[in-house]
Amino acid sequence: MTLALTLAYPAFPPAVLSPPEPTAREREHSLVVAAQRGDNESFASLVRLHQRRAYAVARAIVLTHEDAEDAVQEGFLHAFRALDRFLPDQAFGAWLNRIVANAALDITRRKKVRDADTLADTIASPFRDPAESAELRRRLTVALSSLNERQRAVIVLHDVEGFKHAEIGRLLGIPEGTARSDLHHARARLRQALSAVRSQL
Amino acid sequence: MKIERNTPNEPGDEEVTRVLRDVYAPPSANASYWETLETRIMTRIATAGESPEWWGVFDGWVRVGLAAAVLAGVLAGATLLRAREAQERLAYEAVMESASVIPVAGPTVARGPGRNTRDATLRSLISY
Numbered sequence: 001m002t003l004a005l006t007l008a009y010p011a012f013p014p015a016v017l018s019p020p021e022p023t024a025r026e027r028e029h030s031l032v033v034a035a036q037r038g039d040n041e042s043f044a045s046l047v048r049l050h051q052r053r054a055y056a057v058a059r060a061i062v063l064t065h066e067d068a069e070d071a072v073q074e075g076f077l078h079a080f081r082a083l084d085r086f087l088p089d090q091a092f093g094a095w096l097n098r099i100v101a102n103a104a105l106d107i108t109r110r111k112k113v114r115d116a117d118t119l120a121d122t123i124a125s126p127f128r129d130p131a132e133s134a135e136l137r138r139r140l141t142v143a144l145s146s147l148n149e150r151q152r153a154v155i156v157l158h159d160v161e162g163f164k165h166a167e168i169g170r171l172l173g174i175p176e177g178t179a180r181s182d183l184h185h186a187r188a189r190l191r192q193a194l195s196a197v198r199s200q201l
Numbered sequence: 202m203k204i205e206r207n208t209p210n211e212p213g214d215e216e217v218t219r220v221l222r223d224v225y226a227p228p229s230a231n232a233s234y235w236e237t238l239e240t241r242i243m244t245r246i247a248t249a250g251e252s253p254e255w256w257g258v259f260d261g262w263v264r265v266g267l268a269a270a271v272l273a274g275v276l277a278g279a280t281l282l283r284a285r286e287a288q289e290r291l292a293y294e295a296v297m298e299s300a301s302v303i304p305v306a307g308p309t310v311a312r313g314p315g316r317n318t319r320d321a322t323l324r325s326l327i328s329y
Contacts, residue, residue, distance in 0.1 A: 040243070047239050055238070056227055065228075069238065076242045077249055140220045159218040160225045191213040194220065 032088045043083075047076055050093055053161075054100045057171065060156035061104035061149065063111075071107050075100030094170070101171045108149050136194065143193030147186050154179050155186035 022030070028049065034042035051072060058071035078099050079086075086095055144152055153172060157163040158179075165183070169176040228234045 040246075043246075044239065044243050047242050048235075051235060051238055051242065052227065056225075059225055059227065069241075072238070073242050073245045077246055080246050081249075136220055137224060140217075141224060144224075156221060156225055160222050187211070187214055187217060190217045190221070191211065194216055195213055 028092055029088050032083075032086065032092050036083050036086070036088070043080060046092065046096075050096055051076075053093060054096060056161045057097045057100050057157070058104040060161060061101060061153045061172075062107050067107050067111065068104070071100060071104035074103040074107075078103060094167075098171055105149075105172075139193050139196065140190060143190050147189060150174065151182045151186040151189075154182040155190070158183050159187075 028046070031042045031045050031049075035046060054072045054075055055068055058075065059065070059068040062068050062071055075096065079096050082099070086092070147155070150172060154168055157168045157171065158165070163171070165179045166176045168174075168179040172179070174182075
């Protein structure tokens with residue numbers, strides 16, 4: 001009998017019997033719940049977890065690094081105010097990124113720059129690699145400026161940030177097919193711009 | 202109709218992606234940058250909490266305002282109803298009064314003998 005019990009229920013070492021470490025999702029869930037109860041420290045932890053991705057989403061949509069920072073701050077502020085309406089079982093990151101994308105789109109609408117030269121100057125990031133061909137970047141930024149804001153956002157979100165078409169559609173509030181089509185046109189335009197530079201160099 | 206199921210990579214796409222990633226490179230190399238941004242975000246939230254939007258002043262008055270609006274609506278309805286009833290009553294009375302003084306058109310009806318007897322009795326009493 002003892003042998004049978006031992007075989008059926010082998011004695012686990014205490015370390016195995018202890019509760020497992022919470023997953024990242026569970027940690028995030030507990031942070032969200034605590035933040036909803038008014039714990040600002042938990043919300044700060046959520047900011048720490050998600051600010052890089054939020055910045056990337058905003059940067060794909062707006063024209064400048066400064067506008068991206070503003071969009072991130074606005075996005076987090078909106079999220080903080082709407083936290084009571086968020087269901088903790090959902091993915092906080094996806095919800096936050098949609099809010100940040102909306103904040104970035106608002107900024108873009110407010111500060112619509114029509115001048116392509118101005119756009120080419122402002123779109124260049126201050127964090128670029130100086131070893132890269134300046135001409136290549138200049139042409140690319142000019143070509144980027146010829147895209148509409150949605151196409152630009154789609155190609156950056158896809159190629160730089162690695163979002164899938166469906167995710168981009170949800171972020172920007174457009175059908176997946178439109179995101180796919182925008183990516184196709186944007187790539188063709190940028191490819192053309194870069195190949196022109198290559199032929200000249 | 203051609204349905205594009207995927208976005209195939211064409212020659213040159215890798216270069217486009219590479220230059221795009223360079224142009225849109227996040228400031229991730231600098232760790233203190235993210236700490237600063239986090240501090241700015243939390244400060245922004247704290248500041249926004251201290252100085253709420255101008256319409257936020259009215260948040261506490263929403264329920265009172267709604268109750269007052271409902272009460273005002275009920276009072277206005279009741280007043281309107283009473284005014285209407287009074288108006289109808291006045292109109293009815295006016296019609297009835299005007300109907301009692303309408304001159305009778307047509308031949309005057311001769312007084313009957315009862316009336317003459319009553320008049321004669323009254324005259325004799327007065328003269329007595």
